[in-house]
Amino acid sequence: MKTIYILFLGGYDPMSWIIKMVTKAPYVHSILALDSKLTELYSYNLKIRIKNRRLSYQNGFIVEQIDQYQKNLPYWLYRVKVTNQQYKKIAKLIYYFKNNPDVTSYHIKGALGFMFPILWKHVNKRKKYTFTCSEFIAYMLQTSHVVSFDKPIYQISPKDIIQTNKLKFLGNGKIGNLSNRGDIIVLGIILLLIRHFLIIWQGQTNQSRNN
Secondary structure: EEEEEEEEEOOOOOOHHHHHHHHHHOOOOEEEEOOOOOEEEEEEEEEEEEEEOEEEEEEEEEEOOOOHHOOOOOEEEEEEEOHHHHHHHHHHHHHHHHHHHHHEEEEEHHHHOOHHHHHHHHHOOOOOEEOOOHHHHHHHHHHHOOOOOOHHHHHOHHHHOOOOOEEEEEEEEEEHHHHHHHHHHHHHHHHHHHHHHHHHHHHHHHHHHHO
């Protein structure tokens, strides 16, 4: 078995703040990582920058590091257990996107659909690898047969991903604290194990009382 990690962030740019205001959800950005150190973070975004009076933008698949985010940005970290075959499928897709960024683009209509659902009627007319951040995570999980969603992936929000039974919560806090992310992940796993043993112990205790 292998483990992948999914990181959810609060609003940190104009698009995410608008989505957060409409959906009322604390987390609006979804990120995928393939290792416990969160060495590289994979997602989709539409970033517009103005530098030296020139307008530039990044549209589609992005690769970032944890240090690029504001340190006071709230996060929620989860892990997902996958088979070796599922992990290879996800890693292969990531490799393809990294080496072919031009085939990807950000799904603006999909993002606006959370605010104006009528736009979802037109989202099927798009390029193959056009996603929002949560749609990207849903696509990776569904294509690799980790999770099967009961609605179109363009309607999948971070909340929908969290509510699947495949995600295990590891911790939350401020992104600046993830400098010790390895310790946080280990602590999260230990807490999950303690909770598991407490449930077993409580069940055995109740059974003994009934006998």
